[in-house]
Amino acid sequence: MASITKRTSDEGDVSYFVRVRLKGYPLQTATFKRLTDAKKWAASTESAIREGRHFKTNEAKRHTLAEAIDRYQKSVMPQKFRANEVRIRGPILNWWKSQIGHLVLADLSATHFVSCRDTLINHGGNQGRPLAAATIKRHFVAIGHVLKLCQMEWRWMDRNPLKESIIEMPELPRGIVRFLDDDELNRLTAACKESPNPLLYPAFVLAISTGMRQSETMNLYWREPETPPSETAWGVVNLAESCIILHETKNGDRRRVPLASQALAELQKLNKVRRLDSALVFPSPTHPSQPIELKKAWLNALKRAEVNNFRWHDLRHCTASYLAMGGASMVEIAAVLGHKTLDMVKRYSHLSDGHIANVVERMNSRIFGANP
Template identity: 75%
Template sequence: MATIETRTTDTGEKSYRVKVRLKGYPVQSATFGRLTDAKKWAAATESAIREGRHFKTNEAKKHTFADAIDRYSADILPTRFNSIEQRNRRPMLEWWKAQIGHCVMADLTTATFAQARDSLAKSGRKGKPLSAATINKYFVVAKDILKRCVNEWHWLEQSPLRDGRVELPELPRGIVRFLDDGELSRLTAACKESPNDLLYPAFVLAISTGMRQSETMNLYWREPENPPTETAWGVVNLSEPCIILHATKNGDRRRVPLTSLALAELQKLAKVRRLDTVLVFPSPTHPHKPIELKKAWLNALQRAEVNNFRWHDLRHCTASYLAMGGASMVDIAAVLGHRTLDMVKRYAHLSDGHITNVVERMNTRLFGSV
């Protein structure tokens, strides 16, 4: 409850001292020259305390955005993200700290972040603007910090980035490049005929599983004593049979099934594996490092007459073939290791035939054959 004490100076001027006392909270007080102002403040403060808003506002005045970044770097980054994501986020955190770290949390507005967005867009190398994807990544980090400030630390009442209040550049529609039947046949043959014995099994594994290049090239026959900290890696389990990816780009642990030709190729490699390394695809000169397949890969592409195609596009092939085979977007996201469906929407048009069949089956069940 609130109490108001009237004070009179020697000159006869009156002031009103307000104290708000609520059980479990520290006493809040303020002095006003008018009784009406004192009553309004008392009512507003008491209401804000009961609703959990008052002390958040106080905390917002005590801390800067740099304080939030430091706490996030110390408490959140090492515990919630793997080493790959930590490495990716640290330069972004440093940029935010240099840009608006001096701002008191209470002073952060949508305008603050809109100006930061514009500065970020101009900070590319050689005078080129940063890509929309990169700008969005910076704001993903900022949103995560502000979310902690609101929900966990109670340094803010609301995030200035909530509900998309700062407009970010639209991400370009992803390009889907996959091999047609002729290209697939020619490139498969070229990889199989390559002087590099590891190109063909790596190619088959990549296109069969949809794994990223770093995930494919950093596979081990058993868990290494010193697993890599700066890249994705996994372990082959032929008895299951599957691959367990212990570290991935998005930080999730993932199980990848092994079937058909991919399984057969790994079984062949297991029989002739080198004893000086536990890597599945080791370098011939540095056994504890993955092999570099770039030269062999480019030669295979040239021999197969496949143009405008990268190793990463093998991942698009996997997703595209799954879509054309009737897999749902949820299935494709699970295979590729995406947390959301946004990244796999680019393959939706390839499953139109499957969707048509689903709708047709539903209508047949409801109304019978026409």
């Protein structure tokens, strides 16, 4: 609402003081000598604020992108992100400051961001070398969140240049799907079971049975720790309910992971012989408060099994691939892996073609009856 107050000075001069106050927006004031001018300004200002046009001439010209990034790093990142994400976003946002941080928000345009994209493609970021398409996308996700808050919460901008134009990103490579065929699976299972390291086989079984990430697998506890790890995923085994509760995950969600068959049996065995000086399921033999390092034992098992071009993370792909070939839907696979969207599991869709064909066949049979 706008209010106009008539003021008379000691010399008898008349002026009109205007106040425009709308909920959620900063108070706007101005003084005029004529009432008609005061009314006109009040009406236009109130209209401009409601339509999101006013603050370009005010807040957007008062603040630079560097100021916005500083506010974001100080007041948003510590509350919104875990320590690992803060470490990743910090250098990215500092790179943006070095490139266009000097510009006031009102002067930002899509052209500036196109130029920055080309710099990332041709010369890279802080390391000075060309970046992968996914890393370039991460740069734009980070700055995009800053600009979103500038516009939607802080009211420092009336327009977001990243939303006004389509800025083409480098095409992301197709996700690699590497999973074990039956022979490879049998050989690697045997090699892990015969490993001198007694924790390799149960960790392998658990990873391939549940699809948990390596950090989630290696940071499992028999009971909730007094000081949970703050920079990584972790969870607690619940044998009574045959499940694992992941309290921290990569996407920040709490997740329940069911335990069945061999995975449950292996954890039950470990529980009977677990160390008393550590709450970890897979503790280091020399530093029981830290997870064991299985890299050497894993590489030896791969070599013995003659399995090439295979990483521990590919066990997660195995889980998803076997689920798809077993007829699980994309939604079910996403739930098992802990993905919020289906984008990451679409890479497995071709493995369920036979299942999809059967679904279509059953639908047609129900509608039209058995084939003649």
